[in-house]
Amino acid sequence: MKLLIIEDNLKIADYLKKGLTESGYTIDLAHDGVDGLHYALSADYDLLILDIMLPKLDGLAILQAVRHANKEMPILLLSARDQVADRVNGLEMGADDYLVKPFDFSELLARIRTLLRRSLQHVSESSMMKIDDLELDSKKRYAMRAGRRIDLTAKEFSLLELLMYRQGEVLSRSLIASQVWDMNFDSDTNVIDVAMRRLRAKVDDDFAKKLLHTIRGMGYVLEDRG
Structure with missing residues (x-):
């Protein structure tokens, strides 16, 4: 399955790409919002992992643009913002899940698997x-x-x-x-x-x-x- 990661922190981005590649996923990676949005709208992905605080274009703007383009791939937001209001806002704007930094990779992987199974079930039941x-x-x-x-x-x-x-x-x-x-x-x-x-x-x-x-x-x- 093909995942897109939009994350400007190079250390976190490389860590995610390495771990998810070893877990069997194909990964595309973007380090700023403009490039990330181009990737998201130009190809079909099974899931988008999206940081909120990004240079050039923030993650919430990307989220809005992706949903406005009727892209239905699951979106998992990553953010250091841990307030309930931030999580609620992200989910109400169209995200499927919200994970606060720092996080454990095993939890991220479990959330990805859950989102992908849910997406598969939605498609196959239709x-x-x-x-x-x-x-x-x-x-x-x-x-x-x-x-x-x-x-x-x-x-x-x-x-x-x-x-x-x-x-x-x-x-x-x-x-x-x-x-x-x-x-x-x-x-x-x-x-x-x-x-x-x-x-x-x-x-x-x-x-x-x-x-x-x-x-x-x-x-x-x-x-x-x-």
Whole structure:
């Protein structure tokens, strides 16, 4: 998943980029409000991490501009301002969460995961997801292929839901672990690979066209290769 960080403190910005990259996210970084707004409006991001006190253009002005442009990505505000009125103001202007500096990285990561899961749920509940003859209904909680119901466990369903939502994108094991299992990926465990084998057995094994693919050294992708 692709995140945008707009933060003028170089030490904090580098710390966030390093930690979030290691957690499986793709990061774009801007150090002032003007560049940050250009990034936010020019590309599609899954989440925006936005400092309030920025040079050239402050974070609240960016927040207003992003929402005015009908960009619906979750926005997490970062600020040293810890008054209730500041938090309420930020949330009422359209932010989805507000985290006071200094913060612990584990709390930031947990909030990001929560916002991304909420965003995924909102998108998936609004419509049926489909690729080739594979269909998934997140609201009614069922999956079918070629008109035949697929019996999935709760984790298998969440895994397929993530893959379908991000169809065509290669998802790393660390990203899958954070989004489906809510944990940091441990290279010594094969839980992701085992889950993918079980899901592939249910989704692909009985069909000539394969939709789940392993990208060696990178992760997994769900796509129709024709």
